Amino acid sequence: MTEKIKEKYLIGIDVGSTTTKIAVVDEKTGKMLYSDYQRHHADQLRSVYRALARLEPDYFKKKLRIVLTGSGAKRISEALDVPFIQEVVANSLALRDRYQCVRTAIELGGQDAKMIFFRQDEKTGALTVADMRMNGSCAGGTGAFIDEVASILRVPIEEFNDMASRGSCVYDISGRCGVYAKTDIQPLLNQGVAKEDLALSSFHAIAKQTIGGLAQGLDIEGPVVFEGGPLTFNPVLIQVFAEKLELSEEEILIPDRPEMMIAYGAALSLEQMYADDKREYELEDLLDRIREIQRKGLEHTQNDAPVFFKSQEEMEAFQKRHRLPGLSRREPKLGEVVRAYLGIDSGSTTTKMVLMDEEENILDSYYTSNGGEPLMVARKALIAMRDYYRSRGAKLEILAAGTTGYGELLFANAFQTEYHTVETVAHVRAAEKYVKDATFILDIGGQDMKAIWLDHGIITNILVNEACSSGCGSFLENFASSLHIPVKEIAKAAFSSEHPASLGSRCTVFMNSSIITEQRNGKLPEDIMAGLCRSIIENVFTKVIRISNLDSLGDKIVVQGGTFENDAVLCAMEQYIGREVLRAPYPGLMGAIGAALLTREHCKEPGWKKTFIGLDAMDDFSYTQVSNSPCPFCANHCKRTIIQFSNGSSWVTNNRCERGEILGDIKDAQVAKQLREKTQEKKAVPNLFQVRKKLLFQKYDYPSLAPERSVTIGIPRVLAFWEMMPFWQVFWNSLGFQIHISDYSTRKIYESGLSAVTSDTVCFPAKLVHGHIRDLVKHKVDRIFMPSITTVPSENTQKTSESMCAVLKGYPIVVRNSDNPEKKWKIPFDAPLFHWYEKEDRDRQLAIYMEETFKISRELTQKAVQAADAAQDSFERELKKAGQKVLDEVRQKNTFAVVLASRPYQNDDLVNHDLPEMFTNMGVPVLTADSLPLVNQVDLSKSRLDIVNNFHARMLSSAILAAKEEHLEYVQIVNFGCGHDAYLSDEIIRLMKEISGKTPLILKLDESDIQGPLRIRVRSFLETVEMKKRKNQKEEIEELPDPYPVKYRKSDRREKVALIPNTSHAFSRMMAAVFSAQGIRAVPLDIGREEAIRLGKQYVHNDICFPAQIVIGEALAALKSGKYDDKEVAIGMGKYIGDCRLTHYSALLRKALDDAGYPDVSILTNDDADYHHLHPGFKMNILSAVRIAFALPMIDALEELLRKIRPYEKIPGSTNEAFEKAMDVFIEGLQYHGINGARKGFKKAIQIMKQVEYDRSEPRPRVLIVGEYLLNFHPGANHDIEDYLEKNGFEIIEARMTDVIRKTYFYKDAQIREYHLKKSPDQKIWYYVADHIFNLAHDMADKIALDHPLYEKACRMQDLVKDSDSIIHHTFDAGEGVLIPGEILHHAKHGCEAFVILQPFGCLPNHVVGRGIVKKLKELYPNVQILPLDYDPDVSFANIENRLQMLVMNVRAGRTEKNKK
Secondary structure (H helix, E strand, O other), rough: OOOOOOOOOEEEEEEOOOOEEEEEEEEEOOEEEEEEEEEEOOOOHHHHHHHOOOOOOOOOOOOOOEEEOOOOOHHHHHHHHHOEHHHHHHHHHHHHHHOOOOOOOEEOOOOEEEEEEEEEEOOOEEEEEEEEOOOOOOOOOOOOHHHHHHOOOOOHHHHHHHHHHHOOOOOOOOOOOOHHHHHHHHHHHHHHHHHHHHHHHHHHHHHHHHHHHHOOOOOOOOOOOEEOOOOOOHHHHHHHHHHHOOOHHHHOOOOOOHHHHHHHHHHHHOOOOOOOOOEEEEEHHHHHHHHHHHHHHHOOOOOOOOOOOOOOHHHHHHHHHOOOOOOOOOOOOOOOOEEEEEEEEEEOOOEEEEEEOOOOOEEEEEEEEEEOOOOHHHHHHHHHHHHHHHHHOOOEEEEEEEEEEEEHHHHHHOOOOOOEEOHHHHHHHHHHHHHHOOEEEEEEEEOOOEEEEHHHOOEEEEEEEOOOOOHEEEEEHHHHHHHOHHHHHHHHHHHOOOEEEEOOOOHHHHHHHHHHHHHHHEEEEEHHHHHHHHHHHHHHHHHOOOOOOOHHHOOOEEEEEEHHHHHHHHHHHHHOOOOEEEOOHHHHHHHHHHHHHHHHHHHHHHHHHHOOOHHHHOOOEEEEEEEEEEEOOOOOOOOOEEEOOOOOOOEOOOOOHHHHHHOOOOHHHHHHHHHHHHHHHHHHOOEHHHHHHHHHOOOOOOOOOOOOOOOOEEEOOOHHHHHHHHHHHHHHHOOOOOEEEEEOHHHHHHHOOHHHHOOOOOOOOHHHHHHHHHHHHHHOOOOOEEEEEEOOOOOOOOOOOOOHHHHHHHHHHHHHHOOHHHHHHHHOOOOOEEOOOOOOHHHHHHHHHHHHOOOHHHHOOOHHHHHEEEEEEHHHHHHHHHHHHHHHHHHHHHHOOEEOOOHHHOOOOOHHHHHHHHHHHOOOOOEEEOOOOOOHOOOOOOOOOOOOOOHHHHHHHHHHHHHHHEEEEEEEEEEEOHHHHHHHHHHHHHHHHHHHHHOOOOEEOOOOOHHHHHHHHHHHHHHHHHHHOOHHHHHHHHOOOOOOOOOOOOOHHHEEEEEOOOHHHHHHHHHHHHHHOOHHHHHHEOOHHHHHHHHHHHHHHOOOOOHHHHHHHHHHHHHHHOOOOHHHEEEEOOOOOOOOHHHHHHHHHHHHHHOOOOOOOEEEEOOOOOOOOOOOOOOHHHHHHHHHHHHHHHHHHHHHHHHHHHEOOOOOOOOHHHHHHHHHHHHHHHEEEHHHHHHHHHHHHHHHHHHHOOOOOOOOOOOEEEEEEHHOOOOOOOOOOOHHHHOOOOOEEEEOOHOOOHHHHHHHHHHHHHHHHOOOHHHHHHHHHHHHEEEEEEEHHHHHOOOOOOOOOOOOOHHHHOOOOOOOOOOOOOOOHHHHHHHHHHHHHOOOOOOOEEEEEOOOHHHHHHHHHHHHHHHOOOOEEEEEEEEOOOOHHHHHHHHHHHHHHHHHHHHHHHHOO
């Protein structure tokens, strides 16, 4: 639409991930006069040119002001030298202009999701932006998700909304991303669940993901504006959001032109944020500029991966070596009866069949998509096979049939096959036929992958992708389709690439961003395809099966699965592992071949019966299925799918227990009898998870110590209460209180609290807390009790086992700060902070708390504690008695039980997804770790890990017991997002292998209900165990060796160089100087970047935090550089004992060094206790510790001056140069002359910094960077965030390294003094003195640094924490603890309005002290901008930049608003 314009125009251009939009706005009226919307097909610059060109002739020679916005616009705006505004900010401007009543905006794009929160200024009534959120590490709930689901359901995207509108039943589907959703949807689709229901369910998944991922504790209030393509074109999705948010019709706002809102808002910004930028352009001038940029090309970093082959000959040799044999159909003779075994592999997306004769020859095969109707596809195929032989005058006779794959049981029941088996066993058997003595099999299918280790035909380990399938075939096919490359041509395209893209291992949806960036950089489709083929393999090894030691693959590596029919993926595999592999001759058919082979072998066994319905029965074969049939036999009411076949048999699926298999009315006598039999069968197999749950929540006797009070204490059935409920129940009851425990977890309870979850990556058990709080509110309790218990006495052989997990001890703090029942519902929330190092500490602190809160005498509380202890002891005693009984039973019967090791709160059925029942339904008894009688007496001194947590100790101890006991097997439950589980799992695997060669099963669970994949993994594991037992393989029990055999000895001081990785480079230099002063030949390493990150990702478990990966990666990069002889090198590594993963860096480093081929490299740390005797030749002495304490404030002072001067320097680069010189003189003084030398060097350093010329007459806005300290200070890890923010007009403030090191001493000293802890006099004195040394160090640094006019005295820690005690108490120790709120509040009070919290993806403390406090901080300072950023090895700078620009623009907008006033 166009209109003649007489005045000046404002032009906003929105360059998104897939489209370009342009809006022309009247400068005076603000009316949009022209708009256009076009796809840009990854050529964003050209699309901007075309958008402007289409303005001719109406706007020729007119005066234009222009601004760009959108994810693809930043570099174009820089090249054109025109303003840029971040899209969320632009959107907020448009919304404020259009809607004065809006409170929240939800915008879903192709690859991103955003939420804007508005509030009314109390004084002026004006609508202002309160907060903005964007998706960070996960792209779930976006348009790409809908595209993925539509492709699975085979419905055009235009019809998806209509299909969802006809849905009536909602299934639980993961909203995390489209790839995860496939794992949930495909089995449901194959079972006959209506596509309409799955479409509707996917909308519910999007809403849950968006609310849980973006609200992060902020209240989503109406009216709500819904924007973006996925919401514009899917009104049913808006209805789902409205239902979940309980919005009325009046509270739902939908813009007339939602696709133009951002471009329109950008245009408006020219009169607001860019009001001072009066630059005007003519259209021809802008088009000329773009033509010039097109001619030169946009600047970009060329990041090519190597080509696949250096020559044509090399490629031909590869193709010859891996040439696949043809598979032709055998031509039958006239009158011949062809007898064959039928193998069927019903996969998630395809159905495969083979016919095999008695000599194991393949007679025929079939491979096709199952189209969501696998049975009918198979029926047609079998009829076609039969008719083929008939047409040639022959007869096909099926001797027996076997099934495997996702549809194994469905097909076995439908066709009454003689045999069925889990797919992993079938794949192994097929591989064995073609490759004798294979050592490793990697099978990659459409949506899943399996890694199988073998030893002489016996499966020793199986890993299956847990949920993410971004390294599977569908990943490649989807991208090939978008690049218009046929599947069969992928390898040809990849091999033809001359500049392969380097894409890394990224989530499917975020890979889109990388691809668009690469296309913008000139990459061709074949370059992208080459990068994707490599990405699949990198993803397999770093994210899915996580193999760092490639030697573990053995010498005969077999690859199979449909994905390996692609030569480029095969070549990428060989290049990644550096050796040749064997490709199975029929990669896509191996499951079906294995099923046929095993069926043939089964028929040789005595007693087998022929049951297959026969090929002729296929003509009349049919079935009916009823989806969403509620099971009436328990409160879960599972939504069963009942399939009834034409032969009279039936099959039930989607039931979570054996009772769901029963069909009929519960009142029917026969049904009641079946139910009793099933119940008896269930009870016959011990399940100690159920026993434990019963013991935990049963009523225990208690003394009536006080009259009954009319107060009901609400206790949420979450986290630590799954360990201590007998104690708390008796404690409160004996003092006269009533208690009400929240209901058992349900999905409804979980979803009720989803919007209050402050961190979308926190573990599922923590997310459940908010729903249980609401359940207690619903039951009208008088108070809610949830204490923060930071430490507990060790229950095992290790004295250090006293810390609690950061989330466990910190979640009451999260609730108080972001979801406080007292503020929301006027229900007091009692969350006292306790430090229970000893029982005496517990007794004293409880007595004081009860006296202060309830006026109960200390004597009475003490009696209640004694009664509570008796109840807890009874619980533990009865549980261990039950455990002993199971052990005795399996020994007597010569069978085995499974130790299902978990944390106590994984006893929750919703959290463990009824996994214990899965084992017991297969006849395997289940023990809990704490039910093993000897679990607390195991010697853990040979573990590489420092034992700092009782729950961890139980898992390690039970693993050792299981490794030694022939009647026990071991399974560990791991929660998605649990950083501790990553190193625990690795150590459990190592310990069990060293002791007896047993392999545990590690199962990762989250809130998604993944019964299908779980069952495959469990059955594969049990089949592996049974295979070993059938072969009578008895494990020899070995003594555990020294976990750290390579020591750093005194002689190494002369012979070895100690390499010191970086936190900040200044800190690394300081540590090297201190170590050198103590006789160590220490060398600070260069800052690690891409290579260090790559190596860290390769050799450190991917669920370990990013800081561990980069510091270990730096060490490995140095070793691989060739500069050092690994036999003459040691690595210096930081360490402390506590709940942070820093405790275990030495263990992670040792594993990485061994796996990377550096077993001779020793490790030394700052840990003077050195429990594991890593470095008997070095112990950091008191003098070194004091030198560090005095050096830290001096480094902080120099870095403060660096950041205060650099943005204002008159000579570019002069500040950095001066800083390096200043550091040189300071380090020299520290290394050679100790504290006095450091003092003198520091004086010189300050004088050097004084010589830098600067002009601070126009102060910049300041931004404080806080969070995890390595990310704060390490430019390689944080993508040079300081440089970026300075270039965008900020002055940087950094949290002080001094406080990071000091905080442990400060906390401990404060805990001892304020909580009167039972500690020895020398400990009390040590922590007091150590803490006060830092004050002396500050005094010295301040006195010298004040000579510089820009230096300000550091805020001492004791002062810093005063304002933040109401948020996090200064004695709470987890991660950076009180430092984050303390620093933010201190600097907010002094005028800073922008804060960036950097945290590693999955950092447990930061769930509490980072994201967990943002809402409270915003309540105190509503106008500040707080941006939490998650980092991992694969985070793209494009994603970080987009979110940083949101901060930049918000600060700029805030300053504009201030200037107006």
